[in-house]
Amino acid sequence: MRYLLRLLIISTLFFIGATNAWSQKIALSGKIVDAATFEPVSYATISVKGTTTGTRSDFDGSFHLTFTRTKDSVTITCVGYREKSVYVSDKATQNLTIRLQPSAQTLQEVRVGPKGYINPAWAILREIVKHKATNDPANLQSYQYKSYNRIELDASHLSDKLLRKKFIGQALSLADSLNVTDADHVPVLPLFLSETISNYYYRKSPEAKKEDIIHTRTKGIGFEDGTLLAQLTGSTFQQYNFYKNFVSAAGKDFVSPITDSWKGWYDYELDNRDAMVGDVKCFQISFKPKRPQDLAFTGTIWVVKDTYALYRIKATVQPASNLNFINQIKIEQQMGGNGKGPLLPNKTRILVEVDQLTKNSTGFLAKLYTTNTDITTGKTYGSDFFKKSISVADDAQAVDEHFWDTNRPDSITAAEKSVYHLIDTVKSLPTVKNYLIVADLLINGYYRAGKISYGPFLNTFSVNNVEGPRFRLGFRTNSSFDKKWILGGYVAYGMKDKEIKFGASVDYILSRKHWTEAGISYSHDLNQVALLSDSYLYQRNNLFAALTRFGPVAKRKPFDQDLITAYISRDLFKGFTEKVTLSNWSLDPLFAFRFQDNNPNVSQKMVVSELQLETKWSPGSQPLISETVNRPLSVKSKATAPVFTFRYTLGFKNFLGSDINYQKFSVNVIQTLKTGRFGRGKYSFSAGYIPSTVPFPLLENHLGNETALYNPNAFNLMHFFEFASDKYANLSYTQHFEGLLLNEIPFIAKLKWRLVGTANVLYGDLSSANRYNINQNPSISLSGLGSKPYIETGYGVENIFKFLRVDFIHRITYRDHAPAPDVNPKNFGIKVSAQLRL
Template identity: 45%
Template structure:
């Protein structure tokens, strides 16, 4: 009996020792919905104090003698999970965490000062020392990876007729989602490898994209996409008071005015990569503001930002966005200031209804080989984004050797899945329909047909107007583009047309030449050149009764070149004829028998256009280039027109000078102000169609370059100055009103003012009757010192796309047919 007892005790001790021996645990923790890795997650044994945290890529690894039968992971905002451990010496245990959809904690009221506030004051005091923009220059190699997925793929969604052909593909989605994750359908993935350069004075950036790999559904222009996926557009600096994200200004949690927007909790102190850090919880004071919630880690030794894990919830005043999550890891440079070495951004685009899909955008950026304070020559930064000649031609071997982080098995499967999906006929049709809606053209081989808004109109001159247009695409040529349209009116029985061609001579300093010939109907004061690119306003102005219509034949030859960065010069030779379809005459000459009237005229002009936009960013898209703005700098335009009498049958000699400046001004809590200031003068006597006939608006639609309550042809002048101003208040004021804040409406204020003058000499060209003795309509003149003025107020973002404003006319209220109050609408899609 004693032997049995001794044997049992020996077996128990030996078995316990075997069970208690040190084991290796590793794995990865990801978001079950998005598949993104979760950094800084607590990993520990259940009912034990021992544990670790995941790194920036969601990985963990440690050795331990387990004193529990399970391993647990927990993270704020996610449901805590546990998994059983085994007796194996090396165990890989992966976790997929579900969002628990709980909101951040309420702001706490403390009887004494919050200890986190002391840390924040030191962070702000040390910003100038730790901000990377303190460096005179820096450069690094950057790796960027972007993936777009369709999520919320329900059974009902799979049964839709358009999706049924993709069913076989959807069956393999589990390979991407994992056993416990939500299925997603990838539609785009890209990688880029580039060298990024920054210069402090003057502030310049340059990126040379050395390699780019793009795979996506409906993505044909690899060169354009390759310019968009580099580090230039993934710069997120929390040391700035306001950080531009999704074209919105978000308040940084370490902004100078942090206390107006945030509260904080000091939750922990811990070592991160050997550096002792404070862990601060960031809590928005108002969830509707464009602010962040989550965590930041601050180094104790110099109060620098070391890590960031922040989110923007669906309560924020953003459209179509359910969630924004940004994670960042920063490291000090040899000169002191910190640079991000890894950044991960996730944007979840909201599903419209529970049974409809949404979108996920996942962006990852890493930096290595950082060098500081070694500026390049100034001319090196001339072209902000440059695509290397062989950037799109690298094979898989190159990528395997040069990407900063190897692709996971899931990401490798994404490439194969996208190739399969985009070859399905139903998907090709859907992509084509979306492309037509967005661009207005349908691609047929080497030609794009459109644009569709101008296909049909009905008015009193033409009756039913039908129009068909086209332009060649890069499949036809990357140097030459032809375009045009043909239109026919059933009432006037006349054919109208435009035929044009242009040649791109240089892309480095964008240079092009072109020629155009056009015959069509126009309306005085509503010329296409004045209306600009507002297709809805231009198309609607062709319906109903046309005001002062005329037929015009116009021929143009032009040349354009960007002489240096931001400075573009254009020279145009233009010949026009004016043939009115309403009573019109002007005093052409006078002799002993009296005045000589003419009811038509022609002009031959030389036009010089100068444009300067400092720091403007352009992307080249095949045969055109796209402006991405110039970061708040004003844009200047100057135009000089010289009319040449007797040249090519011209009846008029005149000179005209115009100047225009516009700018968007970020105003922090007050949103964004946008102004456009314009002035001009005509130095000669001209028929009144050549005067500045100020753009009125008798349509129900708002357009920013028109005077909203001014009638067509109400005012004309030969010298003038005007100001259009819009204040977009975003959520200011409305975010603080209960219930109203949930609508996410945004206030917008408008003010337009104009003063002009018409000389006696130009007035003398206006006879009371035309050459047939018919009374002529005249326009109003500006009283001395009294400008035309109007103000508007209203809301935008109604139902996420409508802008509705009420306008009041402040002056000239007694003019004939004056419209002193009106409501205008506009469709606009903004985040």
């Protein structure tokens, strides 16, 4: 009996102790994250298993839950993720990071039955579109807010070859020790991190934007100018509005899930009629593209029940979309306010996952996070308030770690804080410094060695039928030499003509605030008459200039040139640049040429002095200020705004030995067009007038293309020196159809080929005096255009193996025209080109 009583007392005490343990208060907190990307999972439900006790994570994935421990686990559920149960210990205070595995989100098929069943989500979508004008924040007359932006770029999915590199191993070992890893606990290599606090202002009419950057800090491997980066990483360029029919991201136009034509693009499912986002009652609707290859989103929207305003959205672009190199784009956005009236974004999170370009390269993970607070609407601003679009406070970078810890609107983890230290450490590795030198060479074309940069390397070697093998060595100073003075020069030698060519230049930056610079240069080198065109189709760049040194240069009428140029350029106001250039150059022909002598076999040297005034207006262009970059920089806040350029050229005789008086006028408009489901188009319109009588090299010799490569800056079925004009108008148009039509063909859709269309129309004429001058040169067979225009059109396929493009081009007019008796007209051609487009 004594032993039975003892056993009973012990059992009772154990039961009481166990009851106390299982009924104690537990304070559970933590963060819900995506197991694949480590991005926060917003508004996941956390419930104590077997009870009605629970809570939800906030926009940043954080949660706090206090409960009486009667069960040993909690269950986490969220749309788009697998349900997960997590064990809870008996500790009074616990902090957990819970990783949810994404699930393949599928929407139920909606069938129309005998009774005419209609998807209940459709009625809500119709109301969303109906109420757009009321809810779209773009219709607010003005607004302002304080904005916090954080941007991080990491190298991920490193190849086996890179992992064998000693410096990569050192960096990843350090990342692992600091717990900077991906979802599989594999260390990633942070490359760039920035935080910016700014005040942002907007006015609708007349439209104007302004951002005052108050505080900023940046760390990056290969990035030095914090002031420049602050202007790029602020709130100005992080704007997404899903009320528009198409949302621009990564240079593409993705159809919005609440587009006016929603039924033709998406399938919808009403998940919850009474979903709560904070204190706001919403409809919760899932959506997915009807065609996986379309540039469209998969995700969920939360729509305010009373006003049909978009309150929250999770939108993901999947790898099946017709995109290159991008595994995923994920945009998550929540509006501020109580659901009444136009709502501005309160929090935005963007994730872009870039695939490896090659098996021996690396992938990238870009994370962008924005929080907007102190939102105010309807304020009136003075006339000069928006005069300066972006400003950076003088002491913007003069804050320490304590400031950021106390002023971030949302806390960051210890691992996220350690990224700054990790970037500094990686930058100090000697091998990394060498890789940065190589990267600078590939991007800028120059090899930087201290204060001197050598290059451009594309011009180092070429071969043509006039110079033979040509070798060139050039240099220019960089910002380490001086932040205002830029010195440059080069020397070249041709093995066949045995001629030394050379050049030198001096440039001086007078002001960076309103970019103002002046310079003078001199060169003695070989040039080509075919490249003297004033047409805006021909835009000089390093690659094109290098290619013109190869091949049959003699066909393009080469000449020795001595050129001296002086210029001054200034940004008079935002987007408006004026440039004045004075030049003197000689044309010493390597072909039969005459302009003042009646002897057809005489080759005469011609000297020209000219003054050129150029005005360029780029509305929507945002100039950027940098103390380390020795060239003007700008970013277009309006990607589709046109760019206007006007040039007036005056040639005058008897100045520095010049032989000719003449005038030239020309104008150009270039613009990218968003054309909805038809992709993007781009046109260039040029017109010019030469009222003077001039030798044929000074006419507009329309640029032809006699190579197998497609040249968007030329008439691809026109021979060199086939047509010339002294008055002309030209329209060039290219339409990138993205995946239109080809996405409908199953096999082709998987290849991600895309249609492209082109058209080139030229009107031109020659005065009788200029026709006579041409006829005095038997070495040339130029002719003017008649009453009908020159037209060529084309169609093609791009994105073949992600970088090849093939164009099929037809010559519509002048099909029997030939520039010379022994030359046949080109009425059809197949041109190949290489390009990298997302």
